Amino acid sequence: MFFAAEPYFGNALAVVYAPEGLSAEAVQCFAQWTILAETAFLCSLARPGADYRVRIFSTSEELPFDGHPTLGSAAAWLRADGERRAFSASALARYERLDASTLNTVAATLGVEPDIILGASWIANGPEWIGVGLASADDVLALRPNPADLGTLRIGLIGPHSEGRAEASEVRAFVGGDPVTGSFNAGLDRWLHDGGVVGGGYVAAHRTVVGRRGRVNVSFEGGKIWVGGQVTGCVSGEVRL
Template structure:
């Protein structure tokens, strides 16, 4: 048994306890899959990450990302939170950007002023949503299919499918029933904000629903794939801010910026708990 650094951080909010929490365990080389899964189950957060030495010579560190039940190849808020902890523990990137190795490959991360931002990974699936799935999505959201303005597969690892509604008020009024989706299907919902009417600093409001029936406070992977869809289709400008977590009493803000062919997904990270864990 040994003591290794442990941090719990809040991602996508400059205000503690208003973003999405993440547990990060550093110096995790030597932990087997069963131990990492057990720790993630114990923390009971949406994700727990484990920092290890990279196997790719071009990467700065390797991260393993676990939910309480399974490992993920990539997730957004764990990417920013893990990088924040790695830098805070004295990590120094080998090149201009931090390069994270994970199950989805290599992910670039940069400092964007006080924030960190990751390069949106390529989508594994895009394109139209089949009518039968769209009907089940509408049923799960308690709306008619006519209320869905657009729909798109936006899967960059976790399996996201997304729909757009007409207004922020419609989105915030949703009551999600996961049983209608008949499977392990995470669902993203986005709507444009009218800043004069809605009184928000954001351009879009987002909600992310999980197959278990829960709702994610702020979701980096979803916002990354939404940005690729919305900017690519000309629905969103090349720079915008997405709000998420409002329905849960959070105040997440995701800062999106397209630079050349790269879409960067940025946010603030705040350390809330600092100590060690015995493993």
């Protein structure tokens, strides 16, 4: 499990040490069989200087990047169960405010009026996310959009918690079951930092609505944004590929 200090909370992830010569069709078949949002495969090196290569698959396709499989793979490679791992957020490939038409579409999809949205931006670092800021964590938690209405949109929300909580904000990502998403957090943190909303590290709560208590730790060091969380191993053994 990733982004959680307790077993069976946060995000589930399978990490598989892939044998040489395994075809893309074979790993995709296994990823589909797991029915997990992502499955990571540790493969032989692709370039000098790297310790390993990771390929990330959803149940339907290979992904260019995703946060918790990246960190979970590193933890598996290092056999670092129970430790916190973090990655440095990459530059954004798309980073711009939403136009009025897209903003209205997002508001309708979420079932809210456009004027309650405090800010909205494209934030893409592989997956193309739309980041939406609301006034409070309660506003974020109250939304129940119909998954069928989302179509191909990847919408992520953030709203601040009241003072006195360990978690500064509530974050939700409407894609594949409201998961904790490292890729969205990496883009979101860049958006918040550049907008002057945050200036230091913080903890974001995730998956509260589905009772999975995910936590993402964000820090700013050496001019870089670091996104991380706790790794908790639950199952180990062998699989047949």
